[in-house]
Amino acid sequence: MENNRFELNKNLAQMLKGGVIMDVTTPEQAKIAEAAGACAVMALERIPADIRAAGGVSRMSDPKMIKGIQNAVSIPVMAKCRIGHFAEAQILQAIEIDYIDESEVLSPADDKYHIDKTKFDVPFVCGAKDLGEALRRINEGASMIRTKGEPGTGDVVQAVRHMRMMQSEIRRIASMADDELFDVAKQLQVPYDLVLYVHENKKLPVVNFAAGGVATPADAALMMQLGAEGVFVGSGIFKSGNPEKRAAAIVKAVTNFTDAKMLAELSEDLGEAMVGINEQEIQLLMAERGK
Amino acid sequence: MRIAVLALQGAFIEHEQMLKRLDIPSFEIRQKRDLDNDFDGLIIPGGESTVQGKLMRELDLYDPIKEAVEKGLPVFGTCAGLLLLAKKIKNDDRVHFATMDITAVRNAYGRQLGSFYTESEFGCIGKIPMTFIRAPYIETVSGSAEALAAVDGHIVAARQGNQLVTAFHPELNDDLRIHRYFADMVRSASSK
Numbered sequence: 035m036e037n038n039r040f041e042l043n044k045n046l047a048q049m050l051k052g053g054v055i056m057d058v059t060t061p062e063q064a065k066i067a068e069a070a071g072a073c074a075v076m077a078l079e080r081i082p083a084d085i086r087a088a089g090g091v092s093r094m095s096d097p098k099m100i101k102g103i104q105n106a107v108s109i110p111v112m113a114k115c116r117i118g119h120f121a122e123a124q125i126l127q128a129i130e131i132d133y134i135d136e137s138e139v140l141s142p143a144d145d146k147y148h149i150d151k152t153k154f155d156v157p158f159v160c161g162a163k164d165l166g167e168a169l170r171r172i173n174e175g176a177s178m179i180r181t182k183g184e185p186g187t188g189d190v191v192q193a194v195r196h197m198r199m200m201q202s203e204i205r206r207i208a209s210m211a212d213d214e215l216f217d218v219a220k221q222l223q224v225p226y227d228l229v230l231y232v233h234e235n236k237k238l239p240v241v242n243f244a245a246g247g248v249a250t251p252a253d254a255a256l257m258m259q260l261g262a263e264g265v266f267v268g269s270g271i272f273k274s275g276n277p278e279k280r281a282a283a284i285v286k287a288v289t290n291f292t293d294a295k296m297l298a299e300l301s302e303d304l305g306e307a308m309v310g311i312n313e314q315e316i317q318l319l320m321a322e323r324g325k
Numbered sequence: 326m327r328i329a330v331l332a333l334q335g336a337f338i339e340h341e342q343m344l345k346r347l348d349i350p351s352f353e354i355r356q357k358r359d360l361d362n363d364f365d366g367l368i369i370p371g372g373e374s375t376v377q378g379k380l381m382r383e384l385d386l387y388d389p390i391k392e393a394v395e396k397g398l399p400v401f402g403t404c405a406g407l408l409l410l411a412k413k414i415k416n417d418d419r420v421h422f423a424t425m426d427i428t429a430v431r432n433a434y435g436r437q438l439g440s441f442y443t444e445s446e447f448g449c450i451g452k453i454p455m456t457f458i459r460a461p462y463i464e465t466v467s468g469s470a471e472a473l474a475a476v477d478g479h480i481v482a483a484r485q486g487n488q489l490v491t492a493f494h495p496e497l498n499d500d501l502r503i504h505r506y507f508a509d510m511v512r513s514a515s516s517k
Binding site: 038041042043045046048049050051052053068069071072073074104108109110127130131132133155156157282285286288289290293296 | 332333334335336337338339355356371372373375376379380383384404405417431432435436437438440441442456458459494497
């Protein structure tokens, strides 16, 4: 086996499993996140709730701001680029980011093509709302998948829908006859090899996290019990009344996600959760970006 | 023989799969009551040492595990696990179990772009695959700690009595020899 970047990049995602990746906008927030037990941070100028509120075109963050966060913490640092914006991705690679999130949270730069992620040495995580999207992103070189959910809403309903959809499609493919897999590849518009992998291993070929709308320890435990291997928390922490306490509680909830007694203790006295908005009140569905 | 795997965060399932391939029963330690099970050895997996270090303290696992290791429980730490066992971490004020006479350097190869794969000699085993992910290395070993492998002049595996550490991830490759080596350590400790 040679020095295979895709393997090494998948391996980094394996090390993040069972962990919580937190959105941070300043070095101070990054330090709070690290101290609370984040396994990585996502550096961005505005958290999704504020992006949603501000409207307008949302782009990659200032590299200087990202570097400030890289210098503040010892855990991996991720950053977002726009869907299809390979020049932003090149910039993020140049500053040695640990993971690039080609993210629907930012305004898409290309309404047809995603980035050819096989051309990069740094790893990519991409959002998906079903198995087809997940496998298409993996085929393009993504080494980690997360549900899209609906970022910045504090409403977990879409992340649940996407995780359930992925898991049920995986179960369906796992139970199929070998000769039925060719047609699945055609329907999902993905290579047969990836469908075969799912059929044989009953899971995605890369790590799969939950993201979008996770705001409480109970939300995190719900997503883990639905099959997530870890959790992204965006606006849910620093839009809440007591970020330190809520962040630490979510970290522990992800480790002991089936222990209801512990979850009850963790859910006590967390202060105000982010207000959030319901699905019906949303003007802009970010999950519909990039398919 | 039964081996416990610390399952607070990181790549613990991969270790469980290696043990399964060796027909060794294993179980996960996620909280204090899991320590009530009988076990003969402990694996501390890769992941983030800051996260695992914090969780094991808050979940009251720190004291009992440290005491067990000091009393001779065979323990195998990979990557973050190495950092949790090191007495000294050169670029981090936080130490954790601090039971092993090694000085480690955290994120010694830099960020993810510095992650790499190689093959190198390991103790008496021979050449083995080594996957390094944002890995540490060992700057010095002292006392009765012994270096078992080196890559580019840096120590990447060591043993001190009942404690085995690797900076790389044997659980990410197909080669079972390091896990078998640890199983032998466990076997000879429990026959004493």
